[in-house]
Amino acid sequence: MDEQTRNILEILEEDARIVPEEIAALTGMTVEEVEQKIEYLEKAKIIRQYKTIIDWELAGENYVYAIIELKVQLERKLGYQAIAERLYKFPEVRSVRLLSGEHDISITVRGNSMKQVAFFVAEKIATLDQVQSTATHFVLKTYKENGLILDEPDQVKRLAVSP
């Protein structure tokens, strides 16, 4: 990857709202160059989406998250892809990952209450043909999300002047 592309991606990963003018000021590229690069990166699907990390708890919205580990039975000819596709279509399911180790697949589910999540898992996930067993872990607190530390202590102050 060339230096300019890396620069743009790093800047955008940190702040999706930054405008091309500002990226230009930070990189020494012209605004047009920045816009062209971003357009290319979007078309090439290197930039997949612009998202916001929200602290819903602070906003007073008490979403409940759970991580559910699944053991699955693979049907003949249909691999993990088939079960993944069934899982990711549920809007409650926020992420789907294939794992190595004791379990095969891990999904993250979001709901409005523990009860709702528990019923969703019992009724919609555990009953799928390929699913052999589930283990549900409710998330009690999120300390870090997508590389962002959510409750980071304030930085130690530096002196106002130093050599």
Added chain:
Amino acid sequence: MRTQCNPSRFISNSMQKVPPSGIRKFFDMASGSEDVISLGVGEPDYVTPWHIREACIHSIEHGETSYTSNYGLIELREEISRSYVKRHGVYYNPEEEILVTTGVSEALDLAIRAITNPGDEIIVVQPSYVAYVPSVIFAGGVPVTIGARGENDFKITAAEIEAAITDKTKAVIINYPNNPTGATIGKDELEAIADVIVEHDIMMISDDVYERLTYEGTHTCFSALEGMRDRTIMLNGFSKAYSMTGFRMAYAMAAPEIINSMMLIHQYSMLCAPITAQVGAIEALRNGEEEVGKMVREYDRRRKLIVGGLNDLGLDCFNPRGAFYAFPSIKSTGLTADEFAERLLHEQNVVTIPGDIFGDTGAGHLRCAYAASREDIKEALDRISTFVDGL
């Protein structure tokens, strides 16, 4: 009755020759006020990367709390040696040519003391770090300051150095990338300086503490130039590149005779650098590249932001290719740097440092450190803009 004591009578003559630090005044003025945005800080705004802190914690947990060799941990000296071979192709023997010190500050003091006899002249290229001139005076030497000029992007020329050399000259101190200007210097220019150093049979003290913060072009290590290895005392450290100012970790590299003399002073004054910080430095050299890369890329963005911003305000700023300082000229405003910096602080709460504190040729310039968050840099530029418009 015993007579009263006048303590100042006991202060040594060399102490009396040292002027008070010009930075101090701004420190005092800034420390009272709230809502201050500081471009006056010559240190990174990052906390030391976690893996380095973690290595230090682990080391303390395992009871590593003793003195080390006077030279520093051999593992650390080996890593330092490797890093110079890798980056510059110059080899220093970790056994006898590398000394671990508490900051480049100590290394600088030791280097000057190790080679200076009373009356020896040491040429200090300015604008420069504020410690050089006092360190020469403390060692009983005579600082001879010469100025790198703005017209030449604050690079000193071989001819300018040569003109200052007398038969008392012992060494020259240079610092690239430079504090306070951000200037770097090219290989050809250093080759020409090397010729002068050899011709007059003197030494070079090269303070390379900002080496890793080079954004354009590549840094040339003076001791890697042909024939320069044994004529150079190379100073480098961890404060800036690894964001480890509080660890006080640095090193000097030179011929065994020089390092041995420096070690003798170190042995009887400092004894050795703190072991915990040395462990952190080993970790930094072994596994720190990725973090250095990230920080350097971000400084580079801020550099473009601030230099572009200052130029847009009509404060003519040459392109600093290293360190984390912008050094704009404020001559167009008709104010002196001191007036500008003082009024900017009082009227807009922005701290900058007047350039003449670092030497005469810095007059009419401000040192603006951009080791600050982008938000702070933008806010500072806005406030400077308001200030300049109101003049």
